[in-house]
Amino acid sequence: MTATTQSILSADKDWWRGAVIYQIYPRSYQDSNGDGIGDLKGITARLPHIAALGADAIWISPFFTSPMKDFGYDVSNYVDVDPMFGSLADFDGLIAEAHRVGVRVMIDLVMSHTSDQHPWFVESRSSRFNAKADWYVWADAKPDGTPPNNWLSIFGGSGWHWDPTRMQYYLHNFLTSQPDLNLHNPEVQDALLAATRFWLERGVDGFRLDTINFYFHDKELRDNPALAPERRNASTAPAVNPYNFQEHIYDKNRPENIAFLKRFRALLDQFPAIAAVGEVGDSQRGLEIVGEYTSGGDKMHMCYAFEFLAPDPLTPARVAEVQQAFAEAAPEGWACWAFSNHDVVRHVSRWGAEVLDRDAYAKQLAAILMTQRGSVCIYQGEELGLTEADIAFEDLQDPYGIQFWPEFKGRDGCRTPMVWDSKTAQAGFSSAPKTWLPIPVEHVLKAVDTQQGVAGSVLEQYRRFLAFRKENPAFAKGGIVFHPVQGNVLVYTRTLGNETLLCLFNMSAEPATAVLPAGSWHALGGHGFDSKTEDDRVELPAWGAHFARHA
Incomplete structure (x- = not known):
């Protein structure tokens, strides 16, 4: 990294306000070693594409050590790279190259839960009296043996799983293999902040915080109230999931989170020009929580809720309604908007099922997104106008989709490998005979090499409009x-x-x-x-x- 590049990147502590952040799902970006799975060296090799696009930063979904039951969102070591993705040296190389080409690096922190293979949980579940016995959310069964309350998992079924060693239930808001940490315990907070410091000292420029409103639970374990059918919203969970039948006021969204976020921000402020964006997953109070978490300048820099990631059609009235609702809920706050990410149907398909000219539609949506008040996240492949892939059941990898198939097909359709070269095997993503998810033929036809330098292509329009945005600071700030x-x-x-x-x-x-x-x-x-x-x-x-x- 040159001194000039370093000074440019460090100079503006407010760089995140109005930034365009490019999200990378590492399994699917670029495979450098021929195993059919993307990795950190692959990302490094493709940084010129991101720099040429005009993005200010990248956000890399989890690459930490993990058994991959939820593809990295089940962390078993917060301070190392899973061998599937490479090594810490590879990550250091990625940071150096990104900074050399003028792109900042944000990484995904998953602090609400770990893998059940994390040493913390292995120790915690070994007895009721070990040093980490209270590091996770444990509770006794009701007298009849049923779970302690009615809390549900976002992946379906009860949010509680029975452990025969402790003869207790543990809380899991997601898979049973993703036990929830007990952030009421100060030692847990300290351990998570130590992991955060580890990556700050390695040179990251910021973080995306997964499920930020799930960190704390109600200590009294009170039942969630039922939610009236007319208030149910399928933006946080698919409509077929009974998770939508409850108002989640006790299993998440707890007021104790504010103090922890202040601790987190105080740590970030010890380093130059760091920013963090939080994912707020709540269908009823999302924007209100965003307002709470981004107010005062002492918590999150920015957050996003699911308003523009929801199935609701994007209309002129909807755009205005969301922005105005945000302004009312978070007058001091700052949003980070996205139309697509690794968890939802790609927006060109989600909103444009009846649209004939998908390329024109993709270009307009990009312009709408990049002229909203707030920062912007672009999801890999969005710049090519990629549609949602139709994955056969036998090829599914996502446990969420396997659970609710066929009414909900899961998240694999937006996670297929990036397409670079229409003339080579696996579209230039990998040299392997088979990739972890199949690459749709219709995506290969939209590969980077088919659009680069082609006037009127979706890719060139993204590049052009990102440059136009930078030339007119009013769009960003x-x-x-x-x-x-x-x-x-x-x-x-x-x-x-x-x-x-x-x-x-x-x-x-x-x-x-x-x-x-x-x-x-x-x-x-x-x-x-x-x-x-x-x-x-x-x-x-x-x-x-x-x-x-x-x-």
């Missing part, structure tokens, strides 16, 4: 004001200082005409969209957009 929706046309302005930028999006498959807001507007170019203006009107093609600066 400005305020946002929504104007009345005109039919299918979404209208809002972004303002930073004395500059106001206008955004219009025709969110339909038919041409539309929109009236410009009052004032004098000068059309902007360089963003890849065509439109025609005449007096105070703009003609927009299907899935079109128009941008202008207030004179």
Whole structure:
């Protein structure tokens, strides 16, 4: 890493505000050793793609030592790399190369639970009286032998699992092999913060905190109340999951989390220019919790809830509704928006099942996402316009999908390997005869080599629009004001200082005409969209957009 690059990366403590973060699912990005699974050296080799795209940072999903029951989200060692992905030396090399090309590195911290193979849990379950006996959430059975309360697992069934050695139940919000840590115990907090420090000292630039609102449970183990059917929302769990039948006020979202997040932030503030984004998984109070966790400047830098990751169709009214709800719930907070990630159906498929011109649709959605108030996460393959893959049952890897098949097919459809080269085996992802998940033919047709340098491709539009965003700082850091929706046309302005930028999006498959807001507007170019203006009107093609600066 050069001194110049290091100084550029360290100079701005506020770099995260309005940053574009590129999410990498390491199993599926690039395989460097021919085993059919992506790894850290593979990510390092592909950093030029990310730098050329224009992303400010990468977020790497878990690569820690793990039995991989939940593909790395079941950690068995917080301070080492799973051999599947490489070594600590490989990670150090990734950090150095990312910084050399001007890209920051954020990593995924899973602090609500561990693997049942973590030495902490192995010791904790060995007896009721060992040094780590209280490091996990243990409880006695009811007199009739049933679990201590009605809490449910997000992966289906009871949230409690019986352990015959301790003759007690332990809590697991996810798989039975993912026991929940007891963060009411200060020693557990200290151990997690020590692991955080380990990665900070290795040079990471920030963290994504998995399931941040799951850290604490109600000490009294009170039952969750039932949730009225009309209030059930399938954004956190699929509709077929009874998890949606409860209001989760006792198994997560506990007030004690605030103090821990302050401890976490105090540690981050000991290092230069570190940022953290939290995943808030709650279908009823998501934005309210985001507001709590990002207020005051002493907790999370930013958080995201599931409003734009939900199945609800993206309409002009929906975009305005989510942003306005966030502004009300988190007036001091900062959001990090995403349309896709490793847990949900890719957005081009989720919202565009009936859309014929998927490429035009993908380009418009990218522009909408990158002009929202907040930071942005782009999920690998999104820049190619990839759709959700249809994975046969016999090829499924995700335990979530296996549990609820066929009503819910799990998360494998968005986790298939990245496609780089349409002319080589396994689309340039791997030299192995078989990859951990199959690569769909329709994805190969959208590989990087088929789009790179091709005017009008989704990839080149992403690059162009990221550059356009950087040229206009109001998109990254400005305020946002929504104007009345005109039919299918979404209208809002972004303002930073004395500059106001206008955004219009025709969110339909038919041409539309929109009236410009009052004032004098000068059309902007360089963003890849065509439109025609005449007096105070703009003609927009299907899935079109128009941008202008207030004179």
